[in-house]
Amino acid sequence: MNTQPRLAPSHPIGDEVRRTTCYMCACRCGINVHMKSGEVAYIEGNRDHPINKGVLCAKGASGIMQINAPSRLRAPLRRIGPRGSGAFEEISWDEALALAVSWLKPLRETAPEKLAFFTGRDQSQSFTGWWAQAFGTPNYAAHGGFCSVNMAAGGIYTIGGAFWEFGQPDWDRTKLFILFGVAEDHDSNPIKIGLGKLKARGVRVVGVNPIRTGYNAVADDWLGITPGTDGLLILSLIHCLFQAGKIDLDYLAQFTNAPLLIVEDGPEAGMIMKNAESQPFVIDRTTGQPAPWDAKGVQPDLGAVYNGNRTVFQHMAQRYLAPEYAPEAVAGRCGIPAARIRQLAADLARIAFDEAIEIDQPWTDFRGNSHEKMIGRPVSFHAMRGISAHSNGFQTARALHVLQIILGSIETPGGYRLKPPYPKPVDAHPTPHFTAAAGKPLAGPHLGYVRHPEQLALKPDGSPARIDKAFTWDAPFSAHGLMHMLIPNAHAGDPYRIDTLFLYMANMAWNSSMNSGEVIKMLTDQGADGEYIIPRIIYSDAYASEMVAYADLILPDTTYMERHDCISLLDRPISEPDAAGDSIRWPVVEPDRDVRPFQSVLLDLGARLGLPPMVREDGAPKFKDYADYIQNHIRRPGVGPLIGWRGADGAQTGRGDANPNQLDRYIENGGFFQAHVPAAGAFYKPWNMAYQDWAVQTSLFESPQPYLFSIYSEPMRRFQAAAEGIGPHQPPEHLRETLKRAMDPLPLWYSPYQENGYTIHALTQRPMDMYHSWGSQNAWLRQIRGRNFLYIPTKIWREHGFKDGDFARVTSPTGEIVVPAAHMAALNENTVWTWNAIGKRKGAWALDEDAPESTTGFLLNHLISELLPDMGDGIRRSNSDPVTGQAAWFDLRVKIENAGPQLASSPAFAAIPRAVPQGKTRKAPQ
Amino acid sequence: MTSLPTHTEKRLGLAIDLDTCVGCQACVTACKGWNDQGYGAPLSDQDPYGAAPSGAFLNRVHSYEITAADQSAAVIVNFPRSCLHCEDAPCVPVCPTGASYKRVEDGIVLVNEDSCIGCGLCAWACPYGAREMDADMGVMKKCTLCVDRIYNDHLPEEDRVPACVRTCPTGARHFGDFADPESTVSKLSAARGGYDLMPDLGTRPTNKYLPPRRKDAPDLSAPLAPLLDIQATGFAGWLDKVLGKI
Amino acid sequence: MHPAPSVIIFTVFSGMGFGLLAFLGVGLPATSGWAAFFLWGLGYGLAVGGLLASTFHLGNPQRFLRAFTQWRSSWLSREAIASVGCLLALAPVALSDWLQLGWPRGLGLIGAALAVLTIFCTSMIYAQLKTIPRWNHWTTPALFMLFAGAGGAILAGQNGAGAVFSALLVAVLLTAFRIGDGAFAARAQTLGTATGLGIIGPVQGAVRVFEQPHTSPNYLMREMIYLVARKHVEKLRALALIGAGIGPALLLPLTPPTMMGFAVIALLHLIGAFAARWLFFAQAEHVVGLYYGQR
Numbered sequence A: 001m002n003t004q005p006r007l008a009p010s011h012p013i014g015d016e017v018r019r020t021t022c023y024m025c026a027c028r029c030g031i032n033v034h035m036k037s038g039e040v041a042y043i044e045g046n047r048d049h050p051i052n053k054g055v056l057c058a059k060g061a062s063g064i065m066q067i068n069a070p071s072r073l074r075a076p077l078r079r080i081g082p083r084g085s086g087a088f089e090e091i092s093w094d095e096a097l098a099l100a101v102s103w104l105k106p107l108r109e110t111a112p113e114k115l116a117f118f119t120g121r122d123q124s125q126s127f128t129g130w131w132a133q134a135f136g137t138p139n140y141a142a143h144g145g146f147c148s149v150n151m152a153a154g155g156i157y158t159i160g161g162a163f164w165e166f167g168q169p170d171w172d173r174t175k176l177f178i179l180f181g182v183a184e185d186h187d188s189n190p191i192k193i194g195l196g197k198l199k200a201r202g203v204r205v206v207g208v209n210p211i212r213t214g215y216n217a218v219a220d221d222w223l224g225i226t227p228g229t230d231g232l233l234i235l236s237l238i239h240c241l242f243q244a245g246k247i248d249l250d251y252l253a254q255f256t257n258a259p260l261l262i263v264e265d266g267p268e269a270g271m272i273m274k275n276a277e278s279q280p281f282v283i284d285r286t287t288g289q290p291a292p293w294d295a296k297g298v299q300p301d302l303g304a305v306y307n308g309n310r311t312v313f314q315h316m317a318q319r320y321l322a323p324e325y326a327p328e329a330v331a332g333r334c335g336i337p338a339a340r341i342r343q344l345a346a347d348l349a350r351i352a353f354d355e356a357i358e359i360d361q362p363w364t365d366f367r368g369n370s371h372e373k374m375i376g377r378p379v380s381f382h383a384m385r386g387i388s389a390h391s392n393g394f395q396t397a398r399a400l401h402v403l404q405i406i407l408g409s410i411e412t413p414g415g416y417r418l419k420p421p422y423p424k425p426v427d428a429h430p431t432p433h434f435t436a437a438a439g440k441p442l443a444g445p446h447l448g449y450v451r452h453p454e455q456l457a458l459k460p461d462g463s464p465a466r467i468d469k470a471f472t473w474d475a476p477f478s479a480h481g482l483m484h485m486l487i488p489n490a491h492a493g494d495p496y497r498i499d500t501l502f503l504y505m506a507n508m509a510w511n512s513s514m515n516s517g518e519v520i521k522m523l524t525d526q527g528a529d530g531e532y533i534i535p536r537i538i539y540s541d542a543y544a545s546e547m548v549a550y551a552d553l554i555l556p557d558t559t560y561m562e563r564h565d566c567i568s569l570l571d572r573p574i575s576e577p578d579a580a581g582d583s584i585r586w587p588v589v590e591p592d593r594d595v596r597p598f599q600s601v602l603l604d605l606g607a608r609l610g611l612p613p614m615v616r617e618d619g620a621p622k623f624k625d626y627a628d629y630i631q632n633h634i635r636r637p638g639v640g641p642l643i644g645w646r647g648a649d650g651a652q653t654g655r656g657d658a659n660p661n662q663l664d665r666y667i668e669n670g671g672f673f674q675a676h677v678p679a680a681g682a683f684y685k686p687w688n689m690a691y692q693d694w695a696v697q698t699s700l701f702e703s704p705q706p707y708l709f710s711i712y713s714e715p716m717r718r719f720q721a722a723a724e725g726i727g728p729h730q731p732p733e734h735l736r737e738t739l740k741r742a743m744d745p746l747p748l749w750y751s752p753y754q755e756n757g758y759t760i761h762a763l764t765q766r767p768m769d770m771y772h773s774w775g776s777q778n779a780w781l782r783q784i785r786g787r788n789f790l791y792i793p794t795k796i797w798r799e800h801g802f803k804d805g806d807f808a809r810v811t812s813p814t815g816e817i818v819v820p821a822a823h824m825a826a827l828n829e830n831t832v833w834t835w836n837a838i839g840k841r842k843g844a845w846a847l848d849e850d851a852p853e854s855t856t857g858f859l860l861n862h863l864i865s866e867l868l869p870d871m872g873d874g875i876r877r878s879n880s881d882p883v884t885g886q887a888a889w890f891d892l893r894v895k896i897e898n899a900g901p902q903l904a905s906s907p908a909f910a911a912i913p914r915a916v917p918q919g920k921t922r923k924a925p926q
Numbered sequence B: 001m002t003s004l005p006t007h008t009e010k011r012l013g014l015a016i017d018l019d020t021c022v023g024c025q026a027c028v029t030a031c032k033g034w035n036d037q038g039y040g041a042p043l044s045d046q047d048p049y050g051a052a053p054s055g056a057f058l059n060r061v062h063s064y065e066i067t068a069a070d071q072s073a074a075v076i077v078n079f080p081r082s083c084l085h086c087e088d089a090p091c092v093p094v095c096p097t098g099a100s101y102k103r104v105e106d107g108i109v110l111v112n113e114d115s116c117i118g119c120g121l122c123a124w125a126c127p128y129g130a131r132e133m134d135a136d137m138g139v140m141k142k143c144t145l146c147v148d149r150i151y152n153d154h155l156p157e158e159d160r161v162p163a164c165v166r167t168c169p170t171g172a173r174h175f176g177d178f179a180d181p182e183s184t185v186s187k188l189s190a191a192r193g194g195y196d197l198m199p200d201l202g203t204r205p206t207n208k209y210l211p212p213r214r215k216d217a218p219d220l221s222a223p224l225a226p227l228l229d230i231q232a233t234g235f236a237g238w239l240d241k242v243l244g245k246i
Numbered sequence C: 001m002h003p004a005p006s007v008i009i010f011t012v013f014s015g016m017g018f019g020l021l022a023f024l025g026v027g028l029p030a031t032s033g034w035a036a037f038f039l040w041g042l043g044y045g046l047a048v049g050g051l052l053a054s055t056f057h058l059g060n061p062q063r064f065l066r067a068f069t070q071w072r073s074s075w076l077s078r079e080a081i082a083s084v085g086c087l088l089a090l091a092p093v094a095l096s097d098w099l100q101l102g103w104p105r106g107l108g109l110i111g112a113a114l115a116v117l118t119i120f121c122t123s124m125i126y127a128q129l130k131t132i133p134r135w136n137h138w139t140t141p142a143l144f145m146l147f148a149g150a151g152g153a154i155l156a157g158q159n160g161a162g163a164v165f166s167a168l169l170v171a172v173l174l175t176a177f178r179i180g181d182g183a184f185a186a187r188a189q190t191l192g193t194a195t196g197l198g199i200i201g202p203v204q205g206a207v208r209v210f211e212q213p214h215t216s217p218n219y220l221m222r223e224m225i226y227l228v229a230r231k232h233v234e235k236l237r238a239l240a241l242i243g244a245g246i247g248p249a250l251l252l253p254l255t256p257p258t259m260m261g262f263a264v265i266a267l268l269h270l271i272g273a274f275a276a277r278w279l280f281f282a283q284a285e286h287v288v289g290l291y292y293g294q295r
């Protein structure tokens, strides 16, 4: 009786699949782009791709709405009205490039530092940095300084690797996973895939986060910590483990600087003791005598005392056994009961030591000692901006690495594993180069890892060499630069004035500035002469973002499906713990607008400026475009941007000559390449010769680089000593006390807050379905999350009599916002929060001026500021970590009032004129 | 035909793991993307860049908060919601045109868009909000269980799963035949106590939800015992003890 | 539920129309000539107009013929068939009345039965829905039948029947309001049961919406979630009771059989019927609202 329609479910999706790399975030998943009649019809994850193994996130799966967004810029623009007025005229590329050359050429010939070139969501930093180096300006950095440099630097200085995307838990083997301060991270899909594996195995997940959403919502245990106190919690865990003797002594003795000796007194006090050959040494347990730290068969004695000098281990034990770190002493501050802390320590100890795992894989360490098995301590951790975006984040990140180290879980099975090119000791990184000379390139890369006060980027007169004051006493280890200080410093002319601000892919007039309103003023501010204080602004964006209105010259970029990109091992690659990996994007569709790939434009500009690496002898451009550069650029002999299919015949990996067909080989392989770590080198990488040799072969290093983990950081001690008055390089007086404390060579905790009566913590989180400012132009994503609320915990909600529909007036020492409020119980009781970057300026992103993003949507940034209020000594300190300069977004504290029902959020900025017409309909697939 | 089959050969459906779903919305846009170009009319959007954008989606992910009755902390549970391919699907018999039907071979509930008059009655009859009318085409849209993927010969075997399942980064969505007790979904559901939504309405959903595991129930009974009383024996004693010298 | 004007107009007019046709079919009143033309015309006009109005609710009205196919399972399909059957069956009777052809009235009885059936089918479209507890009750068909009866009787000048139906309507409306107000709660469906999380959640406690799945509205929210302010409800209920029931019940026995009198009562009834029908939709809560924390 049932006659159901006959269905023909078997239809081809399209006529061709083009495999490339996603770009709605820095995760860089592989995508299969299904084409129908030359247009994109459907996007799905590439199953063979190492990063995402077929899955895609909400953004990746809606990429089609991104590449067709009406907000796409259409042609180069030159400002013709006042800055910010949005009065632009379309010009040709020749005009645009000629204009840029006319601004930049004189700068290079006279004072290259007058160009500041900063990049935001850039995924080609090894290329943009190379360009800036060739130009000769010291003023180059990417966004890391306001993003998560604490995490990077804290890790590099301690373990030669970091969280962020530098490594990952051993998802297949770990038996307990603890997540600190992560909402999404760059490793978006890998973390989700990993969590899925843990859930499938029933592994316990612990979330440490003031807010219980997303990953923390699925966590089995939630520690709703008071923001900024993780360091204290971690040190308390260390305290418990020390107290109970649950520490991996063998690991500490063999692989860390715990057995090294610290000079007790004298001018070298606090330095690691060296022998006559300037080498650190250990005391051998079998002989009781000094022995080289890296000699075969030596058994370093953690408890040694040599001529009155004690080991790092003893310094550590003494510090962390102190009662101030007892759970009972920290519980109140952290907002976590002491019993929960003790129990977590007990779980860590039990699983690390009683449930240890072994892999039957012999390996040989750098001392030449061979080991029968790989011992695993299956507890693992991950952490990100919840820790790093506080002004004590560098030390907290270090503390977390030390916790992992005493458990013996880093680079062991079941623990945290680094991804090539990491592990890499801090000494293998460059130091910063910053000396500008007219008409000359910079001597080396801009960014690096400072080990000694003499390496600071200071001019002979002691003034900062860089516009962002990176690598100065203000932020000695600012390994990623300080992009958030760029505009304020350039505006203040402190340390000097610049001429041209060249920005790429950074929405600095909105969500990536700590105080958007102030920055907008700085960008439009004019001097007495009627000239703009920041005279020229060149900007490359692909979309009509808020920043576009503030530039003088717009170089419109392509979308991610219309260009070549290179995700390189020289930069931020797509490696996995078991393989080095790199990848490309390639034009799967042709642009339908007068736009050009920015990297190709930069090469063109370089050639027009005559920058030596970009021109041939005869002055002709050396590279046709970025694709040409990717294949033919040689960084070091035999080493180029990509490691796959090198050599003229494509037979070499890692090292080899340029291959004219390299990109084709990548495309054939789905856009990526992987070089696998040999099984014997899979764990214990910093000390494992099989890994070290493979790394050299793969071009990660020029020679093996085994090293000891730096529980005790000698570079930090050098700065601390300077702050104590030791040595020729001395910090300014007002920074001495801060540096003495912050540069402590053993991790410690200090309160990141000024006591000023603002008691409620205010945070942001990344929504998994939006990427900063640019998800809102996506017709699908903005239906899901087109407005945001301030989530208020129960206690405060009731205290102020909030009801659904009410707005909250939120004030900080530097600003006020009035925004829609909503109640949330699964939240630390002194914390409010919202989703990041949902609020949009009216007129931007081709949205209607009444779009919810710009009527009730809001940013927390209006409450934050680059500088803290004057604390009474006339100095406005930077709102950042004193070690790295990391912007302390999450130190924000506020007061709250109930503002009752309102129609719109404030502050409400006037609409910005449109760089593209308002979007009407969306393009449906064919 | 809108009479429900008395029996279907297979019972294809999803097992959705609420203990694992992080609420990332990937399944929402993956579903939109697939169905925008696949079975039936594209899923249109109205006012896509305007003040009140609104379009048809076949899968939505909610987020709920449970405030505990006792002292324990509140929890958040993410909750994907799409068609459950009910065995006793109330959306089918109400359909006046026969557009809505449940397939005999696999139990998938579908709308034949060529017959649909867009009366909306099926959406009224569905307790789970699984049907959304497409405003452009005036036809009822619903989850097709990706019928045009799971039987699509143009796709490699391993890709013949729904788009939302294939994309789910945490693997919280499982697809399979609940009529086969040996299938992964049947076993998962049995092992994890898979449950029905609103069983009292008699719809007998095929899809099962795997409940979130108990939270915040750490075993506080075995704290870490200190090695010795450091206050009494001093640091040196601790050091000797920890290094095995005593 | 969203009180869509097209559906309200359809159900009110077609209910009245088929009610009138039922009376005319059984020969109450026995009419002829232009009076017959006018009354039959009114009945047909209301019924057909109502049916037409209902097509405004359709996404693809041009395919309406397909709605006649599923009479085995679908009340909507049955309604379509019954209504067309009724209109066809009564056509010769109407013609005969108008032109005084004196054809046998057997078809009139069949047509009247079909008219009643149509109204019943219409009511069952709503009453069958377990998802809408307020409707899923015997009062729904009772109300539809009584509205049709009262409306039809008024238009047909059957004052006695009209008064009785109106009085019954008052009683059933009151019952429907009272039972309806508790219907949702009586099903004991909450967000906790709808999601299962109240029973099987990771902690025991109250479930509430943390974030909606989409910040902009969708079809479901527009169609199934409608909130009416309590003060409006009270006013409209009074209007419905007085207009559709109490007023006609009291006035009909007193009203002299003038056109004017009928028109006033009919109008009064119509206003009441619209108020009642608007409330019928606006106050009906669909269980899907639970998922959105809005019901």
Ligand SMILES: Nc1nc2c(c(=O)[nH]1)N[C@H]1C(S)=C(S)[C@@H](COP(=O)(O)OP(=O)(O)OC[C@H]3O[C@@H](n4cnc5c(=O)[nH]c(N)nc54)[C@H](O)[C@@H]3O)O[C@H]1N2
Pocket: A120, A121, A143, A146, A147, A148, A504, A505, A506, A507, A508, A511, A512, A513, A540, A541, A542, A543, A544, A545, A546, A547, A557, A558, A559, A560, A598, A764, A765, A771, A772, A773, A774, A836, A837, A860, A861, A889
């Ligand atoms: N309150 C608060 N503020 C924050 C943060 C926070 O947690 N809270 N986080 C901070 C952090 S960590 C970061 S990294 C920043 C991020 O902030 P931004 O670096 O400003 O990131 P986006 O908003 O993504 O803006 C990048 C710009 O790149 C453009 N773009 C996108 N694709 C392309 C392309 O293909 N080519 C070109 N040329 N341009 C393109 C976009 O249109 C946009 O204008 O935000 C910071 N701001």
Ligand SMILES: Nc1nc2c(c(=O)[nH]1)N[C@H]1C(S)=C(S)[C@@H](COP(=O)(O)OP(=O)(O)OC[C@H]3O[C@@H](n4cnc5c(=O)[nH]c(N)nc54)[C@H](O)[C@@H]3O)O[C@H]1N2
Pocket: A025, A026, A147, A148, A180, A181, A182, A183, A184, A185, A186, A187, A188, A208, A209, A210, A211, A225, A226, A227, A228, A229, A230, A383, A384, A385, A386, A387, A390, A763, A764, A765, A766, A767, A768, A769, A770, A771, A772, A890
């Ligand atoms: N979908 C999506 N993915 C992204 C981005 C995006 O915009 N969208 N942005 C990318 C970028 S640029 C970055 S930098 C990464 C950042 O990725 P995440 O590090 O995940 O960054 P946030 O979203 O800022 O999350 C910070 C988390 O820390 C918590 N937190 C804040 N303060 C504290 C604290 O004191 N202690 C603890 N324990 N937790 C705290 C917050 O509640 C929040 O959950 O994400 C990247 N990935």
Ligand code: SF4
Pocket: A022, A023, A024, A025, A026, A027, A028, A029, A052, A055, A056, A057, A058, A059, A060, A061, A188, A189
């Ligand atoms: S995580 Fe999402 S947006 Fe980021 S690269 Fe992967 S699929 Fe694209």
Ligand code: SF4
Pocket: B082, B083, B084, B085, B086, B089, B090, B091, B092, B109, B125, B126, B127, B128, B129, B130, B131, B142, B203
């Ligand atoms: S979930 Fe709704 S649409 Fe799907 S079969 Fe069940 S009743 Fe029908």
Ligand code: SF4
Pocket: B094, B095, B096, B097, B098, B099, B100, B111, B115, B116, B117, B118, B119, B120, B121, B122, B123, B139, B140
């Ligand atoms: S909307 Fe379409 S599928 Fe649904 S009941 Fe009406 S005709 Fe059937």
Ligand code: SF4
Pocket: B030, B031, B032, B034, B035, B058, B059, B082, B083, B142, B143, B144, B145, B146, B162, B163, B164, B165
């Ligand atoms: S099975 Fe297919 S149609 Fe159904 S929710 Fe998943 S992706 Fe959407």
Ligand code: SF4
Pocket: B020, B021, B022, B023, B024, B025, B026, B027, B028, B061, B078, B080, B167, B168, B169, B170, B171, B172, B173
């Ligand atoms: S894709 Fe998976 S984890 Fe993400 S919302 Fe959907 S079911 Fe949940």
Ligand SMILES: [Mo]
Pocket: A146, A147, A148
């Ligand atoms: Mo970032």
